[in-house]
Amino acid sequence: MTAMTKDEFISEGRRVIQLEAEAVSGLRDSINDAFAEACLAILNCSGRVVVVGMGKSGHVGSKIAATLASTGSPAFFVHPGEASHGDLGMITPEDTVIAISNSGKTPEILSILPMIKRLGVPLISMTSVRDNPLCKQADVCLEVSVEKEACPLNLAPTSSTTAALAMGDALAVALLKARNFTEQDFALSHPGGSLGKRLLLYVEDIMHDGEDIPLVDETASLEAALLEMTGKGLGMTGIVDAQGRLTGIYTDGDLRRTLNRGLDLEAAVTEVMTREPRVTTPDTLAAEVVNMMQQKSFNSIIAVNPDHRPVGALNMHDLLKAGLL
Numbered sequence: 001m002t003a004m005t006k007d008e009f010i011s012e013g014r015r016v017i018q019l020e021a022e023a024v025s026g027l028r029d030s031i032n033d034a035f036a037e038a039c040l041a042i043l044n045c046s047g048r049v050v051v052v053g054m055g056k057s058g059h060v061g062s063k064i065a066a067t068l069a070s071t072g073s074p075a076f077f078v079h080p081g082e083a084s085h086g087d088l089g090m091i092t093p094e095d096t097v098i099a100i101s102n103s104g105k106t107p108e109i110l111s112i113l114p115m116i117k118r119l120g121v122p123l124i125s126m127t128s129v130r131d132n133p134l135c136k137q138a139d140v141c142l143e144v145s146v147e148k149e150a151c152p153l154n155l156a157p158t159s160s161t162t163a164a165l166a167m168g169d170a171l172a173v174a175l176l177k178a179r180n181f182t183e184q185d186f187a188l189s190h191p192g193g194s195l196g197k198r199l200l201l202y203v204e205d206i207m208h209d210g211e212d213i214p215l216v217d218e219t220a221s222l223e224a225a226l227l228e229m230t231g232k233g234l235g236m237t238g239i240v241d242a243q244g245r246l247t248g249i250y251t252d253g254d255l256r257r258t259l260n261r262g263l264d265l266e267a268a269v270t271e272v273m274t275r276e277p278r279v280t281t282p283d284t285l286a287a288e289v290v291n292m293m294q295q296k297s298f299n300s301i302i303a304v305n306p307d308h309r310p311v312g313a314l315n316m317h318d319l320l321k322a323g324l325l
Contacts, residue, residue: 023159047094049075064168104132204282207312223265248273
């Protein structure tokens with residue numbers, strides 16, 4: 001083993017990043033008519049995009065399939081070695097195939113081409129050169145050539161796999177735009193992610209309702225309001241009139257201001273409540289409440305119905321538990 005200094009490690013790392021950056025930059029000339037034809041083939045596909053690749057190209061293909069699927073182009077990865085032993089049945093005449101092979105000579109891919117062609121499935125190849133067996137069989141050839149691998153032996157797939165990944169991203173994003181794919185569409189396929197939570201969670205999904213809403217009527221004393229706040233644990237209580245409509249709110253912040261005024265606990269809560277408080281509705285996106293709280297610097301809010309009667313309540317801690325902060 002040859003010892004390397006810290007500076008040598010840094011230098012080698014930077015060399016690799018530079019070479020791979022150049023490899024990706026060099027793909028600009030490959031974004032041409034063939035690229036547009038590939039996009040149209042996928043856009044017109046009534047089935048799914050099936051991505052195949054062996055070895056490192058297989059790992060790249062799996063990622064490309066996942067990116068396509070999450071951006072509006074249904075896709076999945078098939079291992080070409082398994083395809084010739086039964087998994088080829090996963091491909092239907094309505095599908096489109098993307099075959100990734102740096103050399104264009106991968107035996108496992110070439111062996112399944114006759115069946116793909118027999119099905120009449122559009123075939124898109126992604127190779128480093130155009131004059132190869134795979135490209136000759138393909139309906140569309142995407143060239144993802146690189147001058148050299150970042151590997152100093154010019155053997156391990158490094159720059160070439162990075163280039164293939166970038167080409168896959170270019171396809172996915174171009175198709176995303178063509179499909180008018182929105183943030184809401186993205187969230188539907190990522191419900192467990194932070195974006196999905198931001199775009200799919202509504203106030204009604206996380207609010208406290210029923211008996212858990214802290215409420216007192218306008219005749220209540222400050223002491224009664226404090227007991228309600230403590231019992232419900234949301235750092236506030238709503239105040240309602242005789243018809244059950246919200247007329248005010250009393251919060252921890254109001255309590256601090258009350259103490260500064262030295263008011264007696266027997267004072268009416270209406271003397272110290274905040275009138276015409278900010279409210280929300282159950283069908284409001286929880287993300288909007290987060291933005292409101294952050295911009296206006298408050299920590300709790302009451303949800304009301306069209307008659308301005310309280311139907312729920314939540315605070316910053318509820319939003320934090322929901323993964324929105």
